[in-house]
Amino acid sequence: MSALLALAAEVGAPFIQKALSEKVGGPLATEVLRTIADRAGVSPAALDETARGQPDLVRQAIAETEALAPEIIALQEAELDAKLAVFESERTEPVWVRAWRPLGMYGLGVLWFWNAIILHVANAIWKIALPPMPFEHLMAISALYMTLYMGGHTIKDVAGKWIGK
Numbered sequence: 745m746s747a748l749l750a751l752a753a754e755v756g757a758p759f760i761q762k763a764l765s766e767k768v769g770g771p772l773a774t775e776v777l778r779t780i781a782d783r784a785g786v787s788p789a790a791l792d793e794t795a796r797g798q799p800d801l802v803r804q805a806i807a808e809t810e811a812l813a814p815e816i817i818a819l820q821e822a823e824l825d826a827k828l829a830v831f832e833s834e835r836t837e838p839v840w841v842r843a844w845r846p847l848g849m850y851g852l853g854v855l856w857f858w859n860a861i862i863l864h865v866a867n868a869i870w871k872i873a874l875p876p877m878p879f880e881h882l883m884a885i886s887a888l889y890m891t892l893y894m895g896g897h898t899i900k901d902v903a904g905k906w907i908g909k
Contacts (some may be wrong), residue, residue, distance in 0.1 A: 748795050751795055758901070759810055772820050776816065
């Protein structure tokens with residue numbers, strides 16, 4: 745990173761210097777690094793090493809990225825505005841619309857904990873024979889929740905990894 749900052753200072757790229765020196769940081773710095781790496785034709789991980797080995801290539805990429813500064817800032821602002829709009833719309837929803845997500849997570853956690861631990865401890869302490877919920881039913885309920893909350897690709901990925909074991 746120090747090689748990139750030195751080259752940015754040489755080229756006269758104040759936007760890139762601020763973004764990479766943690767004065768702005770975060771997603772903006774990530775986007776700046778990705779843009780410089782794309783312009784230099786290397787991966788972001790190899791960018792600092794390329795800056796030491798081929799400084800002219802990286803200087804050119806920094807200059808091109810500095811020219812794109814207004815576009816990069818506009819993109820970051822648009823992303824922030826979209827996140828704020830989603831937050832605002834979720835904040836104004838009625839509680840029952842958004843409460844199913846955390847209630848579903850905690851409810852599933854309680855069901856799994858009950859079925860795997862508490863039920864057996866209760867049966868042993870009080871010498872009763874409460875039947876456990878079949879684990880395939882519990883897995884089906886969990887899969888349904890994951891499908892509704894996290895989308896179909898999540899359950900497909902989980903099922904693929906489960907079957908692959």
